Amino acid sequence: MADKIFTAPEMLRMSDPTGFCPGCGHGTAGRLQFEVLDEMGLLEDSITVYDVACDSLYMWAIDTDCVGVAHGRAIAAACGVKRTRPNNPVCAYVGDGATYSIGIQHTIWAAARNENITVIVINNGVFGMTGGQMAPTTLLGQKTITTPAGRSREMNGQPLDVVKLFTGMDIAYLARGSLDSVASINKTKKYIRKAFEKQMNGEGLSFVEILSPCPTNWGLSPQDSLKRIREVVEDVYPLGEFIERGVK
C-alpha cells in the first residue's frame, strides 16, 4: 500500500512564505483552490486573477499564471481572460470589501451574464489591507476603525448577503463555506471542487464565498477569531450550497 501523504502543492511549499498575517484565512483558502486544481490536473493551465487587496500578496507566493488588476476589478478582468482563453480554468480570487462595494457592479453583471468563471470570495467582514475599515459584510454592532461605536443599521445600512443578492439568478453554482474547523475546511474544499468542475463543464458562473478569520483587524487572537466565526458570523451568514444548476 502506498504511503498516505498530506502535503500542499509543491509550488506553494517551494516558493517564498506568504505575506499574510499569522492566523489569516487567506493561506488556507488559497491552498484549497490550488489543491483542487492540482488534483484535477489543471494547475499548470490555471489563471488566477487578483486585485489590489490582501489577496494580491499571493502573487509573490505562487508559481502559476496570475493577473493583478485594480481594486474590485478582478471579476471583470477574469471575464475577459476567460473569453480570450476559454479552455483555461480562470478564477477570480477576491475579498469581500472589493467584491461587494467598489466591484459590486461586476459581481452582479457577471452573474446576470452567467460568465463561465469561478469566483472565490474571502468574507472576513473588513477591508484588511488598508487597516480594518467597515466593509459591506461587516456585522451590525461590529466595531471597526470607521465604525468605532459599532455598525448601525440607520447610519451604515444592513450587511450585504450574497445569497440574498443572487436569489433567482440563473448561475451555475453558489455556496458558502467556512475555515473555522477541519470539517468546515474539508467541506469548503468540496465546494471549490464543484465550482471548478462546473466551470470546466461550461455551465457558467460558480461562486464560492468563504468565511475567514482576520485576527489582526478583529483585534482577537487566531483562536478567538475562529470562535467568533463559529458563534457569531455563521448565524448571520449561514453555510451551505444555495444554487446548483440541475439540482432542485
Added chain:
Amino acid sequence: MVQIDYAHDRCKGCHYCIDVCPKKVISLSGELNDKGYETVKFDTSGCIACGSCYTVCPDYAITVIKKEG
C-alpha cells in the same frame, strides 16, 4: 510509522495545529524561528496521521507522511 516534515521558517505561530490535534501530540516548542514566531514541536509516537494539522495550517509548514509497513 508517521513522519512529519515541519518547516520552522514558514511557521507564523498561529498555533491552530495545537488546537485541532485530536491526540494532543503537538505542543509549543519554546523556541523562536528567524522571524520571531514561537514554533511548535511534534511527538510523532502518538500521531495517527489524521492530517488535521496540515488542513488548518495557513502557511504550508506541515507535511504529514504515513509510511506503510
